[in-house]
Amino acid sequence: MPNLKIEVVENASTACKCMIMWINGSYNFYHVNKRVKPKKIALAASEAEVKQLSAKLAEKQKSLKAAVDKVEALNN
Numbered sequence: 792m793p794n795l796k797i798e799v800v801e802n803a804s805t806a807c808k809c810m811i812m813w814i815n816g817s818y819n820f821y822h823v824n825k826r827v828k829p830k831k832i833a834l835a836a837s838e839a840e841v842k843q844l845s846a847k848l849a850e851k852q853k854s855l856k857a858a859v860d861k862v863e864a865l866n867n
Contacts (some may be wrong), residue, residue: 797815801808 795811797808797811800811
């Protein structure tokens with residue numbers, strides 16, 4: 792659509808130029824968001840998994856420390 796280029800529309804009307812710029816921005820945002828949205832969903836799922844695994848890790852580290860403390864107590 793050569794008639795909707797900003798340079799062409801700018802000669803006709805400044806208001807139309809702003810509208811075309813807004814339309815182009817919305818169009819570009821739609822296509823970028825279409826690619827980014829699934830990645831954001833995957834990121835949220837991964838972050839939830841990391842949070843769950845971090846909690847398990849903290850629990851295991853706590854029990855490991857307790858076991859190490861018992862071994863040290865037996866050695867002394």
